[in-house]
Amino acid sequence: MNSKLDYVFPCLKIINCLSPLKLVYLIIFLAILPTNAQTPVGYNLWLGYPQIKKQTVRSEYLRTTNSIFFRAKTPVLQTARKELLRGLEAMLDTVSGVLDSPNAMNTMWVVEKNDLNQELRRKLIGDFERIGKEGFIIKSVLVNGKGILLITANEDLGILYGVFKFLQLMKLQKKLDELNIIEGPKLDLRMLNHWDNLDRTVERGYAGFSLWNWQKLPEYIDPRYIDYARANASIGINATVLTNVNANALVLTRAYLEKVAALADVFRPYGIKVYLTARFSAPVEIGGLNTADPLNEDVIEWWKDKAKVIYQMIPDFGGFLVKANSEGQPGPQNYGRTHVDGANMLGTALQPFGGIVIWRAFVYSATDATDRAKQAFAEFVPYDGKFLDNVLVQVKNGPIDFQPREPFHPMFGAMPNTSLVMEFQITQEYLGFSSHLVFLPKLYEEVLDAETYRKGNNSTVAKVIDGSLFNNKITGMAGVANIGTDINWTGHPFAQANWYGYGRLAWNPYLSSDMIADEWLRLTYSNDSRFLDPVKEMMASSREAVVNYMTPLGLHHLMATGHHYGPGPWVNDLSRPEWNPTYYHKADKFGIGFDRTPSGSNASSQYAPELAKLFNNPDSTPEEYLLWFHHLPWDYRLKNGEILWDTLALNYQKGVDQVKEMLGIWKQAKMYISEEQYNEVKMLLEIQLKEAKWWRNACLLYFQTFSERKLPTGVELPGENLEYYKSLKFPYAPGN
């Protein structure tokens, strides 16, 4: 019984002291407490637990959860028990009996493998092998001839995941009596990367500011930290990098490490390890050394000492994420050393404590004139097999930078002896910030399902990532978080689906995005199919819509400078050529597109020969990548029989039309959700529609100056001229 209750009802234990009428009052009083509170919409994410009203379902669930044996020996198990009771009590409107030891009345067991009897352990031996350290089993089993529902796992974290899964099944109103779920994560590291600065701004953050209130840490623990951990644990995320990859060495000082340790303490019972970004020049900036050369003895010692201090304060510290020699960040190359030198030096420092180094492959040179798309591959592939076992290389999903669409990064499959971590962006830097509804699991799925051909057919990116293709030691996925201080966490309510969906795919990269949308919608809004079916449709189409109204047919990086808000295809005056949109689209009187075939940059050669062949010929290049690989004339004829210019224009128009359809679908969905839920998405879809038109108008007017062709029938005429669009300035667009 919680302490609050004791205060409210000091005489609870002598319940007879209350007359029945007084009891009624007490009950009324207690029931009113919550509704009076104005819960801001969206705070609960997918973890709201509405009461189950359907009597048949409720009866079954009450029966199954009537008497639970749940031995909570560790903090993670205590978390699991708390979550289970929280969910059951809310959904079933009752208190389940939970006991520390088993008895004959039990209807349900939630216990680690070691607490199972010999017989069950033997019976489930195959299952236990399949689920690994973090998986779980949810299964109806016989104990002394009586059926009970069992949630078990090899370790405590598996129990926590199993409990969340079980609650989810109840929320989806699944039948419980014949459950047989044997499930484990396919990746080891399921990480969030927060690009959060120490001043609480968030690079590429569109949901307010950083959750981490460094000023009040370590003493003040914001309740949001706990809710953040709950949300992540519920989808299997087990690692969080607290700080921006454009790193600040100060986070490695003792004052900040105390704050980091406080967060680690909050996250630990939810199975989440804390990581930090390590600024390569930290030994100079905070260590008083005059070099950060990774082969220098003092530098090596400094990092070893730093690791020791960190692990004294945070025994389960995860490790370092490093952006080095990229976009101005310092790195080993400043000292004539290589990425391997730098990464392995840090790996050696962390190795005694079980820590890992995640070294980012997002590099392109300030001086190298080679196609930017080729540079990461060229720099890193030669190092394959040279990194230490506890060093992983983190690769963005595409070779440029989180565009609405890119072909998969050619490094995937090209480094069989290196653990490659997939880096997806959940925050919508190039996809409309938090004002556009774009269901990103559709994009993630496209990348994960992509065929690399590196070990013949069926060598998908997912198989590279999960280690099954090359048998890697550690596997992982990273998602650049879209989480901030906005009350609904992600700015756009549907951006919660991207956090959720990212987590699900990090758990299992073979899940379908459609299934994820279904799951998320049910958990967040409603099980009503009249709501679900059209809204799923809206989500499914949303990614293609943003590609159409921003960068159709393989175009990329047309965004305005710096903040990347809105179109800027005309920009060509930035100091580095590859920062200019004109570098990427290369529109001229002849045509448009980037020739990456052997007649051009030959980036296609970085793919397996099967793919290179496909990509080298415009006729065999999938149309969604056409202008990524080819510079084609305006009157090039596409498979639809139309010329390139017309198709391009019609694609832009289609993107706008798709957003109109999304708005139409949402208006139909109004009656199934609350007014607040409806309104916020409607207002945002209206912004999206306005901005889709802006994209279409600005890009077509600009490209038209080269094509010198009329807009085809069906494309709406822009209301403003090109100069107007060029004149727009947004000095305070967020996330810059």
Add this chain to the structure above:
Amino acid sequence: MNSKLDYVFPCLKIINCLSPLKLVYLIIFLAILPTNAQTPVGYNLWLGYPQIKKQTVRSEYLRTTNSIFFRAKTPVLQTARKELLRGLEAMLDTVSGVLDSPNAMNTMWVVEKNDLNQELRRKLIGDFERIGKEGFIIKSVLVNGKGILLITANEDLGILYGVFKFLQLMKLQKKLDELNIIEGPKLDLRMLNHWDNLDRTVERGYAGFSLWNWQKLPEYIDPRYIDYARANASIGINATVLTNVNANALVLTRAYLEKVAALADVFRPYGIKVYLTARFSAPVEIGGLNTADPLNEDVIEWWKDKAKVIYQMIPDFGGFLVKANSEGQPGPQNYGRTHVDGANMLGTALQPFGGIVIWRAFVYSATDATDRAKQAFAEFVPYDGKFLDNVLVQVKNGPIDFQPREPFHPMFGAMPNTSLVMEFQITQEYLGFSSHLVFLPKLYEEVLDAETYRKGNNSTVAKVIDGSLFNNKITGMAGVANIGTDINWTGHPFAQANWYGYGRLAWNPYLSSDMIADEWLRLTYSNDSRFLDPVKEMMASSREAVVNYMTPLGLHHLMATGHHYGPGPWVNDLSRPEWNPTYYHKADKFGIGFDRTPSGSNASSQYAPELAKLFNNPDSTPEEYLLWFHHLPWDYRLKNGEILWDTLALNYQKGVDQVKEMLGIWKQAKMYISEEQYNEVKMLLEIQLKEAKWWRNACLLYFQTFSERKLPTGVELPGENLEYYKSLKFPYAPGN
């Protein structure tokens, strides 16, 4: 009975169907429910409406509100009706009958004066005169021989305020049948000043970031905007300046004005007008002119045109707040003109539309070597009577800058022919940010009650401010907001009391801070006197505590540079002398303090002779201002018989002890509030205690280098040395 309850207890009405044991379970379950709803603590401010459980009270309230005639002809009245129903339904757990026309069954009327019958209007004529445009009457009256409760007002906004007052009375469980409240605000402008930047950082903001999401405006209306307006209207705030006084001209461009107009639309039905800060150089920065000289014809025209555009978009726009020729802000002096030239030029531009200019008097020169405390008075008092009628001069409460304690600003009372607006700081720039519990109405009250002697005895600052002393045309008070994106709005839950209390004092500057504390605690936490009495005590002592542990005995501006976080009395290397703490405390071998008597800067002469005389003699100077006005030897003997050094040290210790006592009181209060409510304040009090010790240690160690005396008995010895405290750096302290 509310609908949720029906789901929970379908058989509640037949309570006998439950065995006592089941009832216990139900009670347990219900006690746990609130956590399930996950309402983030503190979001509701003082506007939560818990159900009224006491049957006698409930019956009376049900009777009184049984049938309500409420004609809601205007948006403000619609707001009032919505608020009334929201409160009644939550507190009484029923739906009240509300009708657009009166009938014989009515128990309550909520109607504007114009909708009252002749008889009532005649009867209440004196009351209507007393309450002014925004006041209200809540009164039991006879209509056709039948008693009804009447809420009425001259205009719709008065009705809204009356409704909030009425709900508040219910929450405090006052008897309704003999109400006779005749109340109107004593000040015209009750303003919040938001020092919010367009990038959403907040200068001196410690509660997250700016509420104004400029990126998503005007389309996306965050529900918080509405809750912000509700909170303000509930305490009578009727004006909000959206932007920082360190102003950005861009907010005056059309793109931003559209966003401002959207906010104005949200706030209008709550009786709140929107104001903006006007950057004096805007004609150059966004107008394409090459001067901002206020006497230049083009400049004059530009501002007139700008005013016209603004009023086309926002017909009830309030006006401009201007910080000019202060701390680097541009102003008329850049062109050899005066504050009067600048302010009146803007006043002329706004005058046709009913707008006003609020010109800040917070000025001190980069070149003038005069005591900074004297400069605003010296610059402004000669202009008395020269400002246009729609120009107000806004003066900070003290002559330096929002210190824990300052004597009142000598301009109050010294400009009888000028409307002076009081500027208080609600955000705790110099008072521990949002980590320290400091009940500021105690400070405001001290200033408002201060005697200026400008028209003989009883010429208090409050009487200057409310216009009663000099019969000013427009009166006002401004509070620099402490509001941000933190879920509880103000960072510290008790900082909500400062927002609330500021609003109450802007409505009526004669209210007592103790009464405000009582009101706020009841509305926010509990009516239980076992909670109220000690916690009120804690609030009442909190302001003296912060003075003691930061700047006792009239010391001031000892804070660290820039962010003002923590102590920095040793700082003496900043480019302008008056930015250095050493400028203010002047500690040396002889003693400590700033001589502002005729032997020193003679700032005392800016006060009325009665006060100057008092302040010129250390023996008659109130001890809380001693070192503000005098430089005294370390062994100067105070009224307590102790020498200055010992008293100073004991004061610092006392401040620490007071925080310890506050923590003790809070621990006793635990049982009357929720665990979350308890924990958050406890964690913050622990930060406050740590920082109070830091202040004591750092200041005493530093001053000891001059006094060369031992710490007196009773003062705890610092655990670190002075160098340690000097070495502390906080580059990312918020609000800078």
